[in-house]
Amino acid sequence: MKVLLLSLAVVLAPFSHATRIKEVASVAGVRSNPLTGYGLVVGLDGTGDQTTQAPFTGQSLTAMLQQFGVLLPQGVTMQPRNIAAVMVTASLPPFAQPGQQLDINVSSIGNAKSLRGGTLIATPLRGADGQIYAIAQGNLVVGGAGASAGGSKVQINHLSAGRIPAGALVERSVPTPLSQGSDSLQFDLNSSDFATARAVAQAINKAKGAGTAQALDGRVVRVKAPSTPDERVAFLADVENLDVSMAAPAARIVINARTGSVVMNQAVTLQACAVAHGSLSVTISSTPIISQPNALSGGQTTVAEKADISIRQEPGSLIQLAAGARLSDVVKALNSLGATPQDLLAILQAMKSAGALNAELEVI
Structure with missing residues (x-):
């Protein structure tokens, strides 16, 4: 578990505040x-x-x-x-x-x-x-x-x-909104975010003139585009490569329950709290038992099993976690618990209920 979380902390690069429109939005109807x-x-x-x-x-x-x-x-x-x-x-x-x-x-x-x-x-x-x-x-x-x-x-x-x-x-092509001759196009954001929709509209208006783009909600941006095909293609080529200033994303933690992978973004923070984590192990052993009948008794040899079940519970000590405002601090705090990925989900849910974790949890 320690190796997994530490490797994620290295892979997650600092959040970039500028990106191109083609990376955060796509033209509505232009899809596979x-x-x-x-x-x-x-x-x-x-x-x-x-x-x-x-x-x-x-x-x-x-x-x-x-x-x-x-x-x-x-x-x-x-x-x-x-x-x-x-x-x-x-x-x-x-x-x-x-x-x-x-x-x-x-x-x-x-x-x-x-x-x-x-x-x-x-x-x-x-x-x-x-x-x-x-x-x-x-x-x-x-x-x-x-x-x-x-x-x-x-x-x-x-x-x-x-x-x-x-x-x-x-054998047959599919018509797209680009060939329908409409005077406007619609950009759909990959994820719903009002700040990103506003940033996309502002970037287009700054480059193509005021009133060219209008953010309708947190996902849709309507854009006025030329009517002729060649001018429209050139217009979209320019718009897709415009830089937009991105706001910091919402704190989020994604846990894969099957593989035990844990991914969190840099907006995750942790408040000071105390956590007690114990372990429960169940051991089942099976021993074959052979029953042999007496000679000339007419019986049959049978095989049975004897199962021994033991349960061992180890109490967990109370561990105090310091507040962490950076991703590296959160990773160090979670690594100190020594929990498995399956146990980590329950711990994070308890932290969120107690108000010690600001992130949204998602299990896939």
């Missing part, structure tokens, strides 16, 4: 769009879906063969082990044009053991409106590895998911 599709991966080395447990794979194969004029006899059911049903996902970036290539992710939805060496058959990718925006196809790149023999199995990473770099071609 998720695409999804359902397809088949073929060419697997016996590691595909078992059609008896994943019947949709066989149905999909039959439907695909019918498109190529191949009709199966009535009552014939194929059970190949070299195909797998997959979901294909991609992100359509803003301003993407037909013919542009996209990276795609392919994930098995059946019981395929591995997608290594497979080839994705042409799969249409649809947007939220149901329209086709890209077509995906290509050879999979799987980042895992696995081996099995004699009932033993070793696997690194996932074998049931992979990627196809440049595996999709864009």
Whole structure:
């Protein structure tokens, strides 16, 4: 725990009070769009879906063969082990044009053991409106590895998911607010903050003239922009690179309950307080007991277990923490407790309830 908090104190650099608008805001509507599709991966080395447990794979194969004029006899059911049903996902970036290539992710939805060496058959990718925006196809790149023999199995990473770099071609573009000819644009801040919205509007008005930008709330800034495409692009290029003065952020501590990572910004301060932290350990030991019947008794040998459970609680001494107005002081105070990341969450919550901590706690 000490190493973790000390390393965070070194990584967290002093807060910069000036940054560019492109780092704190983006033009509304200029964003990526998720695409999804359902397809088949073929060419697997016996590691595909078992059609008896994943019947949709066989149905999909039959439907695909019918498109190529191949009709199966009535009552014939194929059970190949070299195909797998997959979901294909991609992100359509803003301003993407037909013919542009996209990276795609392919994930098995059946019981395929591995997608290594497979080839994705042409799969249409649809947007939220149901329209086709890209077509995906290509050879999979799987980042895992696995081996099995004699009932033993070793696997690194996932074998049931992979990627196809440049595996999709864009078929349709998505219109953006820049091409709609409106006389104004909207900048959306990455995080809601009234001081930042005011600073963005002031920076734009100072560079482009009074009344050009107006902060509507803590996240939205409306900006008057030229109507012609070339002038609008030049205008946005200038606006995105304007410097804005940033106010100090709110004190915040983020704790990852799964990994035990703790991140805090430099606005976190600590008031003088006293904390008592103890430890509780539970030990469970199991001993096998074999019951052997007498000869010719007709009984059976049985195996049972005897479990011993012990609980040990160590009282924690009361530790006085000095007030800390800097991040380094707060880190030293928390390190002196010697608490685990899981215990640290409860300690910080208690400190906040007692008024000794000024930060907002967030658990992810």
